[in-house]
Amino acid sequence: MKSGARAAQTTAFAPFPTNLDIRDFVNSKENIVFATRITCDSVDEYPLEDLENLIKTHVIRLGKPLVIEGFEDRLNQNLFSADWLRREKGGQREDCRDLVTQQNKKFSIAHYLNSMSTLTEGNVGSRRDLQRIYLKDVDCPDEWHKSLETIIPPFLFYFNDSPKSYAGPGSKYTDLPPLPRTKDNKPIAKAGDLMSSLPEEMRAKNLMCYIGHEGTYTAAHQEMCGTLSQNLMVEASDGTPEGGKTMRPGTSIWLMTETHERPIVSEYWKSVLGHDLDLETHFAKLESWKNAPFTTYVVEQTPGDLVIVPPLSVQQIWNRGTRTMKVAWNRTTVETLRWALDEELSRARAICREESYKNKAIIYxxxxxxxxxxxxxxEQNHPSVNALWDDFEYLFKMFTDILLSESFSAESSTKKVEYLEFTSDVTCSYCRCNIFNRFLTCGGCVDGEEAYDICMDCYVFGRSCKCISKLKWVEQFRWKDLEARHEKWRLQVMSHIAKEGYGMDHPVLSAVRASVTRKSVAEICQEQLRVRPWVDCNKEVKPATPSDSESEEIHGRRTKRRKTNNNQAKDKRVKKKPGEMGRCHTCKYRPIWTLKPCSTCDSQYCYGCLFRLFDLPPEQAMQFPVWECPKCKKICSCSGCNKKANMMEPYIPQEILLGHDTLKVADERSVExxxxxxxxxxxWMKKFQRTKPHFRERRFDKLMRDADEVRKALDETRTVVVEQVIAEQNGLHFDDALADIAQEVYEPINLSVDPSLRLDDTFIATLDPALSYV
Incomplete structure (x- = not known):
């Protein structure tokens, strides 16, 4: 079934009503709740580290959105205004997104601001012939950047590299002793945004402005690479007339999900709404959010509201009124880097979304x-230095994983590897993700001066140029230098562990490689370079066709097989050459090098069937030399095996694949x-749904159970930590009604709880029920 197929009829765009009562919407279903709010004034009453600890626990670890309100009183109203933009930046021409035609249009900032009243009135009521022009992704003016840096807590701000002085909420005092400093007077503490670790020319600038009117929106999406998003509304129309024109009060409605419900949100988008969430093209209507089997957090953002969005949270924004002006930025932390390596980079690679954040380079x-x-x-045992050590060890573990994935086979090492100095600008010609070190390049597919470079993950997946094989290895760091860096950092970590008297052991890299039984990505590439055939792109190649003896069933039509003497066939059996046809157990024929043979029986499965029907990507099938096929595992779902119902329990794919033509996005020289x-x-999913009643509901139930288990583990961890803290506070007690909120202030049990964080000085008092819409 091609890309046009859908699991459900795709839902059409439905705008939010202009008279929407947000409280009525929240009260309409139990799964829709307001996000937690705190105020800038309440932040001032407690040590700054309390705010950092709250965000780290509530937003990052529990995965729930948070709003800090009250910044409007701290913003320079003359600077953050439409009049200032007209005066200082009015002649600047920017790309404005036409959300109806999905095309960009050039407007000056002054012309756009002057047209907002007209655009707004065109979107009020039930009119359909309207314009939705959104001025988005505009570089933030330097004047705004400098002003915001003085009022946003440093650990929350853009490109923050160390603690700095500022005058915003939480700046009044701290319970921590003065930070230790290096000989050149640099503070020894971790950064708020690890993007700041990159050389300036390598950084992805993402401090952007968004100016919208009634009816403009951002479709459901999640932040790139699992980063943390901060969005501050700096100004909006307040309803008073401007220049003789009618104005409507400007606000933005946010709908967000929890981090840990990302799988069930994706399933709901595909199986019910008929859209792929990763493509970020669908704006879900209110009824879809009401009927969703997950919790939706709602925020009505007004001027001065800072919305902090957790990693992997799905967010959808709708702008209301004549004008809303927002500034947004993303932050990279050790936690978001782990999300990126474990999940987000593979998703971005699948749909060929450009990776601007250079995650592996950030780790290095x-x-x-x-x-x-x-x-x-x-010498001093400072909490900030201890936190720095924790992050350093966490980064070191991720760096070890990167080197393991790029390690060549010890038995058949590749001798010829070209060296190209790292400048961070090498991207995969297929998926467009940033390449940190090793990759493959084709000397025959050179388009002008542009070489065809393919990342190792794409090559394992079967993506490459039309040559398919005979690609050359390139590395951007000399391997011996990376090994030396790894050993240096390992010794640092081990010396700290020895000094503290606790921690896990970190063996040398060679020992770690020897203990890993599966093949690395680089090893699989080495193997596939030997197996896959080379295709001369200068010659026209006729498509291979299976003979009668090679295929039992072609396109559903059974063919005759030539009879042979079994003994004679065994004697004359020869090894097939690469490119010859073999028999996939499910789809019946494929080139032999595209098949994975079973180690137990004589069955073979093509990698396409394994991926679509058994949730097994090529890399996982290739990692182990001994592999047992679905038929031997009694989970095969093909028609032949289904006849043996008493023997088989067909495997049900855990993920719906709607189909996506990546070749439209990839380099034109590419093939799959x-x-x-x-x-x-x-x-296949419809087939299971016909044969198994309530199939989809059971899938949702399983995903919901998985999310509940994650939440339960987090809750149990928090409870144990809080009980320990209470026991250490000399009998200090607090209201049981506030216990749940208090628990969220403390770290999970596997991390140290800073003794300077007093139990009675948490944000219990700041979480006013009136502000939280409880």
Whole structure:
């Protein structure tokens, strides 16, 4: 089934009504709640580290959105205004997004601001022939940037590299002793945004402005690479006339989900709404959010509201009124880097979304930066230094994983590897993700001066240029230098562990590699370079066709097989050459090099069927030399095996694949040789739905149970930590009604609880029920 197939009829765009009562919407269903709010004034009453701890626990670990309100009184109203933009930036021409035609249009900022009243009135009521022009992704003016840096807590702000002085909420005092400093007077503490660790020319600038009117929106999406998003509304129309024109009060409605419900949100988008969430093209109507099997957090953002969005949260924004003006930025932390490596980069690679954040490079440069700071070895046991050590060890673990994935086979190492100095600008020609170190390049597919470079993950997946094989290896760091860096940082971590008397052991890299039984991504690439055939792009190649003896069923039509003497066939059996046809157990024929043979029986499965029907990507199938096929595992879902119902329990795919034509996005020289991503598995899912009543409901139930288990584990962890803290506070007690909120202030049990954080000085008092809409 091609990319046009859908699991459900796709839902059409439905605008939010202009008279929407947000409280009525929240009260309409139990799964819709207001996000938690705190005020800038309440932040001032407590040590700054309380705010940082609250955000780290509530937003990052529990995965729930948070709003800090009250910044409008601290913003320079003359600077953050439409009049200032007209006066200082009015002649600047920017791309405005026409959300109806999905095209960009050039307007000057002054012309756009002057047209907002007209655009707003055109979107009020039930009119359909309207314009939705959104001035988005505009670079933030330097004047705004400098002003915001003085009022936003440093650990929350853009490109923050260390604690700094500021005058905003939480700046009045701290319970921590003065920070230790290096010989050149740099504070020894971790950064608020690890993007700041990169050299300036490598950073992805994401401090952006968004100016919208009634009816403009941002479709459901999640932040790139699992980063933390901060969005501050700096100004909006208040309803008073401007220049003789009618104005409507400006606000923005946010709908968000929890981090840990990301799988069930994705399932709901595909199976019910008929859209792929990763493509970020669908704006879900209110009724879809009401009927969703997950919790939706609602925020009505007004001027001065800072919305902090958790990693992997799905967010959808609708602008109301004549004018809303917002400034937004993303932050990278050690937690978001882990999300990126474990989940987000693979999703971005699947749909060919450009990776601007250079996550692996951030890990490398952050380790270099932190290593130099920690070499100072300060005497005092400062909480900020301890937190820096924790992040350093966490980054080191991720760096070890990166090196393991890029390690060549010890038995058949590749001798010829071209060296290209790292400048951070090498991207995969297929998926457009940033390449940190090793990759493959084709010397025959050179388009002008642009080489065809493919990342190792894409090549394992079967993506490449049309040559398919005979690609050359390139590395951007000399391997011996990376090994030396790894050993240096390992010794630093181990010396700290020895000094503190606790922590896990970190063996040398060679020992870690020897203990890993599965093949690395680089090893699989080495193997596939030997197996896959080379195609001469200068010659026209006729498509291979299976013979009668090679296929039992072609396109559903049974063919005759030539009879042979079994003994004679065994004697004359020869090894098939790459490119010859073999038999996939499910789809019946494929080139032999696209099949994964079973180690137990004589069955073979093509990587496309394994991916669509058994949730097994090529990399996982290739990782282990001994592999047992679905038929031997008694989970095969093909028609032949289904006849043996008493023996088989067909495997039900855990993810719906709607099909996506990545070749439209990839370099035009590209091919897919193992998995055709244009094909979906919707037909198979419908087959299971026909044979198994309540199939979809059971899938939702399983995903909901998984999310509940994660929440339960977090709740149990918080309870144990809080009980320990209470026991250490000499019998200090607090109101049981506020216990749940108090628990969210403390770290999970596997991290140290800073003794300077007093139990009675948390944000219990700041979480006013009136502000939280409880």
């Amino acid at each position: 440069y952050s380790l270099e930066k932190y290593s130099k700071l920690l070499e100072q070895d300060p 040789s193992l998995v055709d991503l244009r094909q979906s598995n919707v037909g």
